[in-house]
Amino acid sequence: MEVPDTFYQLVETACRDLYIKSLKEIPPDIVAAIQRAAETETKEVAKRIFSHYLQSIALGREKNMMVCQDTGIPIYWVEIGGNLRLDGAKLSDAIVRGTERATREHPLRSSIVSPLRRENRQTNTGERIPIIHYDFVRDSDVLDILFMPKGSGSENMSFMKMLVPADGINGIKRFVLEQVVGAGPKPCPPTIVGVGIGGSSDLCMTLAKKATTRPLGSRNPDPEIAALELELFEAINQTGIGPQGLGGNTTALAVHIESAWTHITCNPVAVNMQCWRAERRRARLWADGRVEEGF
Numbered sequence: 072m073e074v075p076d077t078f079y080q081l082v083e084t085a086c087r088d089l090y091i092k093s094l095k096e097i098p099p100d101i102v103a104a105i106q107r108a109a110e111t112e113t114k115e116v117a118k119r120i121f122s123h124y125l126q127s128i129a130l131g132r133e134k135n136m137m138v139c140q141d142t143g144i145p146i147y148w149v150e151i152g153g154n155l156r157l158d159g160a161k162l163s164d165a166i167v168r169g170t171e172r173a174t175r176e177h178p179l180r181s182s183i184v185s186p187l188r189r190e191n192r193q194t195n196t197g198e199r200i201p202i203i204h205y206d207f208v209r210d211s212d213v214l215d216i217l218f219m220p221k222g223s224g225s226e227n228m229s230f231m232k233m234l235v236p237a238d239g240i241n242g243i244k245r246f247v248l249e250q251v252v253g254a255g256p257k258p259c260p261p262t263i264v265g266v267g268i269g270g271s272s273d274l275c276m277t278l279a280k281k282a283t284t285r286p287l288g289s290r291n292p293d294p295e296i297a298a299l300e301l302e303l304f305e306a307i308n309q310t311g312i313g314p315q316g317l318g319g320n321t322t323a324l325a326v327h328i329e330s331a332w333t334h335i336t337c338n339p340v341a342v343n344m345q346c347w348r349a350e351r352r353r354a355r356l357w358a359d360g361r362v363e364e365g366f
């Protein structure tokens with residue numbers, strides 16, 4: 072199915088909208104988890120922080136305001152339906168233009184700078200930014216875009232290690248727990264702790280980040296990995312770090328693990344944390360011009 076030229080305009084507008092709306096409306100699963108935590112926390116300071124989070128969420132929704140000031144690093148996870156015939160370069164250009172338009176038209180703070188000179192184009196774009204991950208879906212007629220504005224507080228708490236096979240699962244558990252405890256308040260807990268296992272060093276870190284985009288309540292389809300998610304989740308919430316690191320029972324909203332097969336002599340593990348606001352937003356686009364948004 073050949074997409075018309077107007078399709079790229081549709082992508083551009085969708086990416087602009089995803090960026091702006093994701094900063095103002097927190098996904099319902101995250102809101103529900105924060106509400107639950109506010110009700111079940113026993114420590115006064117933790118209850119107070121959760122009530123501030125809920126106020127920020129309500130202000131975002133009711134007054135069309137950003138929930139947090141950080142516009143983040145714009146990241147798009149794009150799944151291209153196998154039945155769509157499109158021009159990949161035009162698709163990437165449309166995503167970049169959508170990012171620039173969101174920044175200019177809202178306007179949004181431009182958080183993106185060159186790494187050494189710290190030059191800021193005021194567009195939230197730059198060399199290799201926005202980050203765009205492409206994947207392909209067999210027998211599908213749609214283009215799915217998942218957007219996340221990754222906040223720096225949580226992104227700075229990213230860690231990876233090439234363990235050796237002899238370190239085994241215990242080595243993986245120890246590494247994840249050490250990073251969460253070491254990070255303390257810095258990633259704005261409670262976090263979604265994304266864990267990547269396997270692959271190469273770069274794939275492992277990408278998997279950790281992708282894991283943070285899964286909706287709360289989802290489980291890895293592999294029962295052994297799902298059990299590890301639960302075990303780590305319970306262990307992390309026993310650390311007492313709590314919201315903003317000020318103490319409490321809720322340090323993580325979830326632990327999500329994504330995995331890939333690896334080399335016989337490798338055992339890579341990566342941790343990427345997502346802060347409490349956990350902003351993400353999706354759009355599904357059809358070649359005939361239909362667009363559906365969600366989380």
Ligand code: SF4
Nearest residue numbers: 139222224225259346
């Ligand atoms: S880590 Fe998240 S909640 Fe904390 S300041 Fe950054 S974007 Fe905001």
